[in-house]
Amino acid sequence: MLRASLLAPSAPEALLETNRALELLLDKVRSFGGTIEGRGPTGIAAAFGLDPTEDAPSRAAHAAMAIVNAVTRARQDAGTGPAIKVARPHEPDSRRPGSRARPSSISRASRPR
Numbered sequence: 001m002l003r004a005s006l007l008a009p010s011a012p013e014a015l016l017e018t019n020r021a022l023e024l025l026l027d028k029v030r031s032f033g034g035t036i037e038g039r040g041p042t043g044i045a046a047a048f049g050l051d052p053t054e055d056a057p058s059r060a061a062h063a064a065m066a067i068v069n070a071v072t073r074a075r076q077d078a079g080t081g082p083a084i085k086v087a088r089p090h091e092p093d094s095r096r097p098g099s100r101a102r103p104s105s106i107s108r109a110s111r112p113r
Contacts, residue, residue, distance in 0.1 A: 008082035
């Protein structure tokens with residue numbers, strides 16, 4: 001499972017940029033064989049490996065990197081736009097029995113020009 005959230009201002013003029021970035025997220029997930037499991041106004045949840053494939057974790061990781069790079073590049077090109085946070089759901093820490101879940105995420109918020 002992969003979650004991607006756009007960190008966008010709530011201003012009405014940011015809506016178009018947020019929608020464009022959201023479409024970019026959807027395209028990247030699908031291009032790496034992911035299935036959209038949920039969609040909101042500023043983010044998505046996607047699953048990888050629902051179809052039998054050996055490289056689902058690799059596909060999810062590559063999709064996460066592609067999403068971060070594409071949104072960052074679009075933000076730099078436009079000089080504005082939402083930042084991105086990509087994460088996987090909390091997983092238990094396997095190093096200790098009975099441990100609580102730990103968050104794991106990749107995030108990048110580039111500064112506008």
